[in-house]
């Protein structure tokens with residue numbers, strides 16, 4: 001930490017800026033793919049692969065729904081902060097069934113009480129800081145917050 005970078009740097013593993021750049025549409029907008037033949041939706045995107053339902057080869061970009069329902073909740077309450085996830089601990093990892101049927105793994109942030117984060121709760125996607133590149137630039141991506149929808 002310094003005057004220039006007041007927030008903590010997280011460097012737990014090798015960072016590939018190229019991978020994070022290529023996956024930015026998925027992280028920013030939940031963009032997956034959709035089979036052009038049978039309309040099955042996929043997230044993360046199945047690019048360059050065949051559809052497992054109808055074996056067609058054409059996939060087109062598809063922006064998943066930004067709201068959904070919690071299916072599974074797991075609290076990572078280790079008793080010490082998980083680096084890079086802010087002060088709103090414990091970290092709560094969830095599986096969300098989006099309103100278009102796609103299942104996504106993510107984190108629920110900015111909740112008041114951990115008990116309110118339970119299966120069946122409604123959530124919406126928000127854009128939050130994920131971590132830092134080695135250059136110091138922030139990488140953003142999706143998180144979920146509880147929402148009355």
Ligand SMILES: [Zn+2]
Pocket residue numbers: 035036037038039040051052053054055056
């Ligand atoms: Zn298909």
